Amino acid sequence: MLKVFSTRAGSRLERSRQWLAFTGADRVEIDDDREASIRGSDFGAVRLCQASLGRHRIGQSPRIDREAEEAALKFFFQEEGSARLRQHGREIEISPGQWCALRKDLPYEFEAPGHSRQLTITLPCETLAAPRPGFQWWGTPRSYRSGAVQVLHATASAAVMTGADLTRYESEAIGGQVVQLLELALRAGDSALPPDMKERRRAAALDFIERNLADPALGVPLIAHALGCSSRTLHKLFEGEANTVARIIWNRRLDRCRSELTDPAFATRSITEIAHYWGFSDSQHFSRAFKARFGRTPRECRALAVLH
Structure with missing residues (x-):
């Protein structure tokens, strides 16, 4: 239960x-x-x-x-x-x-x-x-x-x-x-081999994204500048993966929104406030993207969390 x-x-x-x-x-x-x-x-x-x-x-x-x-x-x-x-x-x-x-x-x-x-x-x-x-x-x-x-x-x-x-x-x-x-x-995790440079830089990029998700300027240029590499190099770090850098940022912001919508500690904060804080300026666009990712609208997600 x-x-x-x-x-x-x-x-x-x-x-x-x-x-x-x-x-x-x-x-x-x-x-x-x-x-x-x-x-x-x-x-x-x-x-x-x-x-x-x-x-x-x-x-x-x-x-x-x-x-x-x-x-x-x-x-x-x-x-x-x-x-x-x-x-x-x-x-x-x-x-x-x-x-x-x-x-x-x-x-x-x-x-x-x-x-x-x-x-x-x-x-x-x-x-x-x-x-x-x-x-x-x-x-x-x-x-x-x-x-x-x-x-x-x-x-x-x-x-x-x-x-x-x-x-x-x-x-x-x-x-x-x-x-x-x-x-x-x-x-x-048993492998004793150290990660190669590409994996280190990829991990650094993901860490930077995680720490700066609420920054409206977060994007490829800002991440590349922080890592001291070109935008092209940054894109190559994620070649062959299901998500681009932009999609990773988008999905992580949606994840943060869902986390706060289902967290009772944020019950007094409106859906619009949460969306705006995590970089979504268009409420309708946010609602569609949220439902596409999680199968429920933000309002439905919050209501379900309250019920349980």
Whole structure:
């Protein structure tokens, strides 16, 4: 069953208390005036969640109501903002477009210096086929912008967004697919070969796009200038792919719009305001493009999220 929660509080302390009560975390400190929201569901043995918060710190320890907490992994996909994770005296910094993992059954801390949004995948360790990578591998931030892990992130994100429409059988089947994609991503990440220069520059271009989506001037000339290359070189970085640079920007802006339309923290912001913020100046054109990508109009998408 899909669960959706959003804080509604007049103070940071009350907002933190609400989040603590809903999530069961040990320590929560929300340190700005942005409302926080979370949506998620269990897909068989896999739990998928998407959380959106302002500046905050969270401390999590194993549950004390069980003699032995089941060994579990929690994968963090940083979609917006940056964050720091701490476990066993190690600190991991992740930026938008990166992912890593921690042991869920061991104490850890999560801190975001500003607004952030994460997609998380939590599952028992035994769900993944052995041998599994060690902590050093899990705790190394990696990009999820390409390859099998990009498909994994897209699948998990879509599942969270549409979980309310799925039957139990469908949810469990999708959970199984997420596990298979995760194993595929882990195998693909075993290679010790460094990425070639083209892949590095492509990743840099995608990172620049992600960090500047709200900039009306974002386009090929601006990206090429930031990377210190020509527009022609930038286009060649994406040759052979399904989407051009312009289409990637377009789709990512639509993704951000859908995320905010279904996020209770943005309930007071109108559809037009959200569209304009992400670079869509024509409301009718935006509505048509949104429906073409997601199968529903922006209004239908928001109404469905409210119902669930």
